[in-house]
Amino acid sequence: MTSRTLRRSLLATAVLxxxxxxxxxxxxxxxxxxxxxxxxxxxxxxxxxxHIAKEMESCTRGGLKVQYxxxxxxxxxxxxxxxxxxxxxxxFDAAVVSMGTxxxxxxAGQLQSMTDLVNKYKGKYxxxxxxxxKVNGEVMAIAFMQNAQNLFYRKDLxxxxxxxxxxxxxxxxxxxxxxxxxEPGIEFPIAQTFAKGWDSATEFTNxxxxxxxxxxxxxxxxPDFNSxxxxxxxxxxxxxxxxxxxxxxxxxxxxxxxQYQQGKAAMGVxxxxxxxxxxxxxxxxxxxxxxxxxxxxVIAGGKSATHLWWDGVVMPKNLGGDRETVFxxxxxxxxEETTAKGNDLTIWVRSSYKPTRFGSGVAASAKAGAPQxxxxxxxxxxxxxxxxxxxxxxxxxxxxxxxxDAAAVAYAKAAAEKGFLK
Amino acid sequence: xLLLLALPLAVTFYLSVRSCALQMEVVTVxxxxxxxxxxxVTQRAVMGPDGRALSVCRFVGLEYFRKVLGLDxxxxxxxxxxxPPDASxxxxxxxxxxxxxxxxxxxxLRFTLLYTFATTPFVLLLGFALALGVNQVGQRxxxxxxxxxxxxFIITPVVGALAIKWLFRDNGLVPYFLSQFGISLFxxxxxxxxxxxxxxxxxxxxxxxxxxxxxxxxxxxxQDSLEAARIDGANAWQRLLYVTLPHLAPLFVFVTLIHLMxxxxxxxxxxxxxxxxxxxxxxxxxxxxxxxxNNPYKASAAAVLTxxxxxxxxxxxxxxxxxxxxxxx
Numbered sequence: 001m002t003s004r005t006l007r008r009s010l011l012a013t014a015v016l017x018x019x020x021x022x023x024x025x026x027x028x029x030x031x032x033x034x035x036x037x038x039x040x041x042x043x044x045x046x047x048x049x050x051h052i053a054k055e056m057e058s059c060t061r062g063g064l065k066v067q068y069x070x071x072x073x074x075x076x077x078x079x080x081x082x083x084x085x086x087x088x089x090x091x092f093d094a095a096v097v098s099m100g101t102x103x104x105x106x107x108a109g110q111l112q113s114m115t116d117l118v119n120k121y122k123g124k125y126x127x128x129x130x131x132x133x134k135v136n137g138e139v140m141a142i143a144f145m146q147n148a149q150n151l152f153y154r155k156d157l158x159x160x161x162x163x164x165x166x167x168x169x170x171x172x173x174x175x176x177x178x179x180x181x182x183e184p185g186i187e188f189p190i191a192q193t194f195a196k197g198w199d200s201a202t203e204f205t206n207x208x209x210x211x212x213x214x215x216x217x218x219x220x221x222x223p224d225f226n227s228x229x230x231x232x233x234x235x236x237x238x239x240x241x242x243x244x245x246x247x248x249x250x251x252x253x254x255x256x257x258x259q260y261q262q263g264k265a266a267m268g269v270x271x272x273x274x275x276x277x278x279x280x281x282x283x284x285x286x287x288x289x290x291x292x293x294x295x296x297x298v299i300a301g302g303k304s305a306t307h308l309w310w311d312g313v314v315m316p317k318n319l320g321g322d323r324e325t326v327f328x329x330x331x332x333x334x335x336e337e338t339t340a341k342g343n344d345l346t347i348w349v350r351s352s353y354k355p356t357r358f359g360s361g362v363a364a365s366a367k368a369g370a371p372q373x374x375x376x377x378x379x380x381x382x383x384x385x386x387x388x389x390x391x392x393x394x395x396x397x398x399x400x401x402x403x404x405d406a407a408a409v410a411y412a413k414a415a416a417e418k419g420f421l422k
Numbered sequence: 423x424l425l426l427l428a429l430p431l432a433v434t435f436y437l438s439v440r441s442c443a444l445q446m447e448v449v450t451v452x453x454x455x456x457x458x459x460x461x462x463v464t465q466r467a468v469m470g471p472d473g474r475a476l477s478v479c480r481f482v483g484l485e486y487f488r489k490v491l492g493l494d495x496x497x498x499x500x501x502x503x504x505x506p507p508d509a510s511x512x513x514x515x516x517x518x519x520x521x522x523x524x525x526x527x528x529x530x531l532r533f534t535l536l537y538t539f540a541t542t543p544f545v546l547l548l549g550f551a552l553a554l555g556v557n558q559v560g561q562r563x564x565x566x567x568x569x570x571x572x573x574x575f576i577i578t579p580v581v582g583a584l585a586i587k588w589l590f591r592d593n594g595l596v597p598y599f600l601s602q603f604g605i606s607l608f609x610x611x612x613x614x615x616x617x618x619x620x621x622x623x624x625x626x627x628x629x630x631x632x633x634x635x636x637x638x639x640x641x642x643x644x645q646d647s648l649e650a651a652r653i654d655g656a657n658a659w660q661r662l663l664y665v666t667l668p669h670l671a672p673l674f675v676f677v678t679l680i681h682l683m684x685x686x687x688x689x690x691x692x693x694x695x696x697x698x699x700x701x702x703x704x705x706x707x708x709x710x711x712x713x714x715x716n717n718p719y720k721a722s723a724a725a726v727l728t729x730x731x732x733x734x735x736x737x738x739x740x741x742x743x744x745x746x747x748x749x750x751x
Contacts, residue, residue, distance in 0.1 A: 074713055081716075087474075104716070108444060109467045109475045134454040143456050188592075196699040197710075219448065219463045245592050246611030249699035255591055262593045308457050317473065349456045372457045376464045377446075384714040388526070391699045413489070414715055419443035419478070420465055 028059035028332050035322040036063025039329055041313075042079055043096030045070045046273065048145055048346035049311075052096065055333040066329055077101045084110040089320035094330055099309050099373050100380060102133070102141055105316075107377035112317045113138040117327040125331040131349050133312055143312035144334045145346045148295070148370060149206065150306060150361025152260060152275070153267040155291040157183060166296045169207070169236055169305070172267060176243035179266050190240055191256045191265030194248040194394070200237075201387030206269070208233040209371060210298035210305030221378045221420040223411050225386065226404035234393050234400035236298060241394055249391050261285060269295045269306065273346060275358035292361035294368040303369030308362070310349065378420040385411040431729065437722035438486055442479040444468075486723035490707075491527050530702040531731070533617065537703065538685040538735070541624040545681055546674060548625065549632020554662075556633070557640050568637070575630035583694035586623050590695075613700040620701050623691045628684070632677045639673045640666070679739050686732050704728045 028034075041056060043049050053068035060066050069092070071079055077100070083091040084105055097105070105111050118127055118139050133141035151172075153165065158175070161182055166172040176189035183189075193199035208215075213229030216222060241248055245259065257274045259265040261284040277283065278290040295306035313330050315323065339348045347359040355363060388410075389403040398406070415421040444467040453462050467475035488494045556567045574582060590596050590609045600607055609615045643666050651661045689705040692698055698706055708728060712721035 078713060107446075107464070107466050109469055130456050132454065133456075134452075134459075136451050146456060195697045197697050198714075199697075221465060246608035247592055248611075250587075250591070250610035250616075250696050252697065259592055264593060310456050366457065372455060375453060375462060378465065381715060384710075413494075414717070417441065417443065417717060417720070419446045 027055070028061060028064065028329060031064075031325065031328045031332075033322075034062075034064060034325045034328065037321060037325075038065045038067060039094070039321055039326055040067050040069065040092045041094045041096065041330075042069045042071055042076060042083070042092045044076045044098070044311075045072045048273070048342060049096060051342040051345055052144075052333055052338060055338045056329060059329045059332055064325070064329075073098075077104075081105065084316040084318065086318065088318070090316040090318045092316070093319055093321040093326045094313055094315050096311060096313055097141070098311050099375070102312065102314060103375050103377055104380070105314060106135060106140055110317055111140050111314050112319065112323070113140060114142065114315060114327060115139045117324065118142075121328065121331055125335055127331065128349070128351060130351070131312075131334075133310070141312040141314045142330070142334065143310035143349050144339075145311045145348055146362060147271060147273050147309045147311070147347065148306050148362045148365050149202075149269045150272050150295050150365045151267065151293050152270050152278070152290055152361075153293070154286065154289055156289045157186070157266050165293055166267070168296050168300055168302075169210075169240070169298050170300075172296050173239060173243060175267065180243065183266070186264070186266050188243060188245040188259075188264065189266045190243040190268050191251065191259040191270075192240065192244065192248075192268040193251055193253050193256050193270065194237070194241070194244065194390075195252045195255075196249055196391045197387040198383070199252055199387075200249075200390040200394075201383045203237060203269075204230075204233055204386055204390060205374070205383065206295070206306045207236055207298055209307065210302055212299075212302075215374060215379065215382055216376065221376070221415050223382060223408040225382060226401070226408040230404045231400045233298075234390070234404070237390070238394055238400075249394065260290060272359060272362045275361065276344060276356075278358075292358065292364075294361065294364035295370065297368070303371070304365040306365050306370045307373040308366055308370055309373050378415050378418070381414045381418070381420075382407075382411045385414065434722045434725050434729075437719055438726045439481060439483055440479060441482045441486070441719045442477050445476045445478055482719075486720045487727065490711075490720065490724045490727060526702070527704075527707065527727075530704050530707050533701055534686055534688065534703045534705075534731075536617065537621055537624060537688055538682060540621045541628065541685055542678060542681055544625045545628045545632050546677060548629045549677065550636050550670075552629065552633040553636035553640055556637055568634075571633050572630045574626050575628065579627070579690035580694060582627060583623060583691045586619075586626070586691075587695050590619060610696055610699065616696050616700040619695055620688070620691045623695065624685060624688065627691075628681055632681070635673055635677050636670060639670045643669050675739060675743060679736065679743075682735050682739070683732055686735060687728065704731065 039059075041053075043053065050070065053070060056068050057066050069079075076095075077098075080092065080095040080097060080101055081104060084095070085108065095101075102111075115138050118132065121127065127142070131142050131144065132139050133143050151166070157163075157179060158165065161178055163175045163178055164171070166175050172190065179186050179189040192203060194203060205215075208225065208229055211229040211232050213225065213227060213233065215225045217224045245251070245265075247255075251259075253271060253274060256265070256268060256270055257277055260268070260270070260278060261280070263285045272292070275290075275292055279287045281287055294304045297303060298305045313334070315326060315330075319326065336350060336352045339350045339353055342348075343354055344356055344358070347353070347355070347362050385407040386404075389398065389407045392398040393400050393403045412421060446465040447468050448463065449466045450461060450463050451466075453460060470476040485494075552571055556564060556571065559567050577585075588594055592608075597607065597609070607615060609619050647665050647669075648661055651665050656664065687705045688703045689709065692701055692703045692706045693709070695701075698710070704724070705728060708721050708724040711717055711724055715721075
């Protein structure tokens, strides 16, 4: 044995010994009909998923090895699609996916149904009905966490100036005006992810839905987002920019979170998964001051202008491993113990999840009527085209109507290329 | 060697003239999720007999090239277009639409060329100045200076771009520093500053490469020529101009060649610093088509156009190098 392989095996043993004490309950000890081999899973990288990855990999015992590949978005989407779409066996036996990736995989018929496995192991792993993502009755994914963009607001500043929690975007802009005039140090009260591309297109989607807009004509993939609702949505977004930092066209989630943490912005609609970072003493100057609630509506009395997302696990049709073993490993890692250990990391779907203050915005938005993120496979094309024209509308280079019409034509061409439109 | 080069190019070109699409059918499905159940009209791929989606591939020729370049004005604007008939410019909608597409690629090309030609002279100048400076430093401190100078080039581009973004965004060091002088500048808010930011990043990132090449070149300047020049009464500036620079001329061409190729493919700063606002580059367009539109065929067309662009850029330099080789060899 060369010194390098000796070192490697010593390292492997050390790692194995180090991880063993961490497994309080012996995970994967009593799997039924488990076949030995290697199980590969791919997924995005953020705290909740790294937690699940550890749980999945702790199933490595006996002849079974579980490997979770952490790939940041959007590469994980590409790798998953490539693996599940290959003509041979998939490189990954399962994937942790967001709704968007699920829609693409499902519409291409690349996922296998897990209905029989769910029925078999429902009791053992306490799989809740809520967790099942079904298409025409067949279970195609098991969801374990939810996310949404909800309202973040500085309760201390609102109380100080007697401002009520905004129920509509108009309220939010009025509150921003008050804070801008009366609170020194808050020059740009609103911070929201208006970065060109995905972020701003998502903002448009949220506000457009709030106006009751419909992206496509009923029953077809023909675009309908260049309607009055679309123009109104863009005008609302443009009105908001008056209260945002002029760098908004490059403001992604990271930058918005930073603006909140530094106490430079006082309100805005941001991902609930970022909420716990507001109380991160190492980076935040406003620990304990930020509160969360439902995203505002755009019409008085209307539904909350945001969308609900879930993340879940899926298995491909071209699975190379043993499907029962893979399923059991997935369910072991998504059991109540994982939820309990990582309770504060995200908003879990399981009923045993104890909602924290950070997750209250998602629950409130759901209660206020926020719909689920669109699930048509051609939606991402429209989303992409809209993201391209938003900067021109925000800077006044194009009128909202002309920009939306241009996006509609571009989308129609892209949809025709992919076979959604004849 | 030719095979290694030609094969990927050939494959990319082959992909760019084809298009494969799944055959889609409209279906009504009942979807349930943690958020409830609803009936949705959507589209799903038609399955073949082997249980996999049916893929229809066809030869499309130059169609994707025309699309990327925005030359498909008026093609199929009627099919699928949903511009509702309205009084204020029903006819104007298709006309306004296509200039949008045409300018996207031309805008990307314009910025890419601006970035390439704006960074090159500064990279050469600053790299050479740095090499001269480090060459003057005593032997003991030289390794430290060299390592420090190489840092911007060694850092992973994405990490470097992120670090620069954190310097320039709201609450960053640079805006804070500028505000001490009463200058309030939002770097990503308008075209000129966003472009300047990316150009500055480019210069910062590539100067070390020019530096190390010129520094190595300076070590090989023939000492006796320098001595002879000094004896003849040439001052430092004249020695630089008449002995050092001519000796380093091939290195200048080399650095320019490499930098032109690299700068034309600028991507990381665009993605990280501005996400394409005001500063879309040709490579960024290809990436966007590949990842967002999920269309590797159209992306291949964009990639072929990018490669053709680089080739056009390099022709003058390559011709000059070839002429020199023929003269010298």
